Amino acid sequence: MKPIVKSYLVEVNLGSTVPGVGSNLLFQDYPQLRDVYLMSAVVYDTNTLTTSPAGKTVITATGGITLTLMDRFNQEIIRSYPSVDLNPYYNAGFYRDLRPFPLQLTKSFITIQSIVGLSANESFVMNVFYITEKEYKAIKNV
Amino acid sequence: MYKQNPVKIRRVVLQAFNEPEETVINGRFYFPDIPELNNTTIVGLEFVKGGFTFLSDYYLPRTNLTETNINGNPGVNADLTDAKNFTVTFLNENNNYILENFPVVALWNRKDGANKPKLILPFNFKTILRSCFVTVQNYTVPVRNMFLNFNFYYLD
Numbered sequence: 001m002k003p004i005v006k007s008y009l010v011e012v013n014l015g016s017t018v019p020g021v022g023s024n025l026l027f028q029d030y031p032q033l034r035d036v037y038l039m040s041a042v043v044y045d046t047n048t049l050t051t052s053p054a055g056k057t058v059i060t061a062t063g064g065i066t067l068t069l070m071d072r073f074n075q076e077i078i079r080s081y082p083s084v085d086l087n088p089y090y091n092a093g094f095y096r097d098l099r100p101f102p103l104q105l106t107k108s109f110i111t112i113q114s115i116v117g118l119s120a121n122e123s124f125v126m127n128v129f130y131i132t133e134k135e136y137k138a139i140k141n142v
Numbered sequence: 143m144y145k146q147n148p149v150k151i152r153r154v155v156l157q158a159f160n161e162p163e164e165t166v167i168n169g170r171f172y173f174p175d176i177p178e179l180n181n182t183t184i185v186g187l188e189f190v191k192g193g194f195t196f197l198s199d200y201y202l203p204r205t206n207l208t209e210t211n212i213n214g215n216p217g218v219n220a221d222l223t224d225a226k227n228f229t230v231t232f233l234n235e236n237n238n239y240i241l242e243n244f245p246v247v248a249l250w251n252r253k254d255g256a257n258k259p260k261l262i263l264p265f266n267f268k269t270i271l272r273s274c275f276v277t278v279q280n281y282t283v284p285v286r287n288m289f290l291n292f293n294f295y296y297l298d
Contacts, residue, residue: 047226050280055279127244
């Protein structure tokens with residue numbers, strides 16, 4: 001695992017009713033995560049965190065949710081990735097190392113594949129491990 | 143000849159309450175000022191949980207923590223159930239946020255289940271500890287007199 005240089009906990013709220021199967025829910029804009037390179041993404045459920053930074057209950061089980069992450073050029077670098085596979089709780093504490101790419105969070109989204117275990121107003125939380133563009137240029141040839 | 147830079151370890155105890163008899167409240171609880179950690183490179187960080195446990199639950203150090211009288215104050219070490227309500231935020235020497243709302247339990251060095259490896263998450267950042275804080279995300283839990291224990295692994 002590469003060392004964690006910077007991280008930011010982002011969330012997607014399910015809304016007042018549980019979205020239907022196949023729904024895509026976009027991440028909101030986090031100004032701190034503009035023009036950054038994604039190193040890794042980690043997903044948590046209530047085994048790790050009970051309440052999100054926005055005060056919402058964290059999703060109990062993320063087994064029915066997949067994740068799609070877009071880069072700055074609108075390419076789907078990670079497409080429909082099972083979010084449970086990004087949860088260190090189920091992966092012996094490890095997180096995935098990704099080849100860094102310029103993340104475009106506002107066009108990235110989660111997809112509801114199954115509503116089992118989901119409740120209204122819960123939040124999907126994801127920890128974004130990132131570096132800035134300047135830091136990326138310093139390490140890209142290493 | 144290759145010279146290895148030795149990693150040092152510093153235990154940091156943070157109290158997450160205002161008064162000894164208060165319940166935990168919403169808000170930020172700042173780390174104490176520990177000059178020896180200022181502007182050093184933090185290469186590892188772990189949360190050490192309280193509550194009854196076996197010695198094998200710990201990676202380093204292999205000493206059990208008592209549940210009372212930490213730092214001379216009455217209190218309990220936060221166990222996993224308590225710690226799930228907390229996140230930790232670190233700022234660098236320029237007061238820029240570097241780790242923002244990192245779940246405390248995600249820093250626990252042991253994962254559930256037998257035969258799971260014990261690991262300490264690798265980091266690489268510099269910080270001024272007194273500007274960093276723990277946030278209570280869920281303050282409805284009736285926990286009082288709570289301490290959070292962290293081990294900082296750092297390079298000079």
